[in-house]
Amino acid sequence: MTTADALRAAMVEQLTADGVLTDPAWRAAASAVPRETFLPSFFREVPGSNPTGYEPVHEQDPGWLEAVYTNQTLVTQLDGRTRPDADGPGAVTGSPSSSSTLPSLVLRMWQQLEVDDGQRVLEIGTGTGYSTALGAHRLGSRSVTSIEYDPDVATRAAAAIGKTGYSPTLVVGDGLAGHAAGEPYDRLIATCSVRYVPQPWLFQVRPGGKILATLSGWSFGFGLALLTVTEPGCATGRFLPGYTSFMIARPHDRPPRQSITLMPGDERPTRIDPAAISDWTGGWVAQLAAPSAERLGAGGQQILIDFATGSQARTMPSPDGGWTVIQRGPLRLWDQVESSIEAWQREGSPHQEHFGITIDGDGQRVWLGSKDGPTWRLPV
Structure with a gap:
């Protein structure tokens, strides 16, 4: 050996x-x-x-x-x-x-995808090709299609996959558009994160098929969801236990940020401890509430900068020992975050596995507990 x-x-x-x-x-x-x-x-x-x-x-x-x-x-x-x-x-x-990506996460996700013999899989993000080769070994090369956005990364992955003796279908292109030439797929697995589930995925995976993808955003909150396609363009699912993060798909990444200048604004006491959004799920809930904002800072001193409007919010210690928020711009970012965190806390501050997602003609919605519970719209 x-x-x-x-x-x-x-x-x-x-x-x-x-x-x-x-x-x-x-x-x-x-x-x-x-x-x-x-x-x-x-x-x-x-x-x-x-x-x-x-x-x-x-x-x-x-x-x-x-x-x-x-x-x-x-x-x-x-x-x-x-x-x-x-x-x-x-x-x-x-x-x-x-x-x-660390092998434990790659292998855990392949298992969470619930793939069976004979099923066809579309992988979004070939990367080094290691995950692709694992899928080709388990299912056979003919059952795996993998798409990579970066041509240089794709070339190196193809060479490595070839050295190991596997021959899946490898595509260079925008993974958010999927690969219509190979549809329908039984499963789709994404090794990058996205702000919302791209519509092409929902049409290229057959009804009854599954999509495993990490939902993220510009504030670096992450949640891994397993969805079942119910009909073309529609799906429903739940977020999974654990902690999963991936680099965001480049077309979904935030715009270039200029230097930040914090400006004066309206001040008031906060109703929540700002450190609540430093929690894994709390930060994700804050991101759902302010999807076009980036979150900076740590602990009780948080900063939110909205890319769409230039709105700002920041927290700072109050003389009485509490926290003050200063907000400026057309969006009251902290008001949005505060209300969402309070809704989450009323439910006991649960982990993401208590959240679900529904995608239909009315958009893409994340909900807590049940479809009738607190709801947030994804920025489609």
Whole structure:
């Protein structure tokens, strides 16, 4: 057994012991697909750097293979262009724009998709190709179609997938438009996040088929939803337990932000502790309430900046020990967030698994508890 084989076996054993790998078929896929083929190099964060610096790690470097088989996400591209190539620079800065997601999440999502033998899957976001290869091993290459937005990323993924002996259908294009040439699909899985479920997905997946996608936004709230298509263009589903986050699909990313200047505005005491929106689900609820805003800050000192209108809201300590909010602009962002957080808190501040989603001719709506409960519209 080679070192890579031993490390792969150890990773699979650990994921099985942790309860991540529960399906023998996916356990076999994880045991067979060599993750190292898809990660000849990656970026590693430079400890203590500010802004965050990244140094390249290559297959000839000590610790490279061990890192590949550690259950972690490995960044493979910054700012949509910078790669950890062997002849590239040393430490660099930038925003991660492509990565190999931690194996536990990839395998957990494939299992959550509830895919069966003979079913056809459309994967949105090929990335390094590791997830695609797992799907091709489990279902057969002819059953998997994967689409990647970035041509350079797609080229590298295709080469790696070919080295491992799989031959799924690989497409370069806008994953938000799906791939109509291959429809209908039984399942769709997205390895990027989206602000709303794109309409083409709802028509390319057959009625009764399932869509697994992470809903996110410009305030970095995330919720993983499993939907069943009820008829062309319509679906319903629930958000799943756990904590899932992905880079947002580039067409859904926020507009470029100019430097922020905080302006004076109307002041009043807050009705909620602003730290409530630092909670995983609380921050997501705040994002549902103000979908065109970006959230900055931490703890009790929060800042909301709306990209559509320039509206602002920020919280600051009050002399009496409470919190004051200062709001400016046509949207009262904190009013919207505050009302939504209060509705969530009245229900006991539950995790996202208590939320559902309905998509029909009346739009896309997230609801809490039941369809008659508190409701928020997604920014379609």
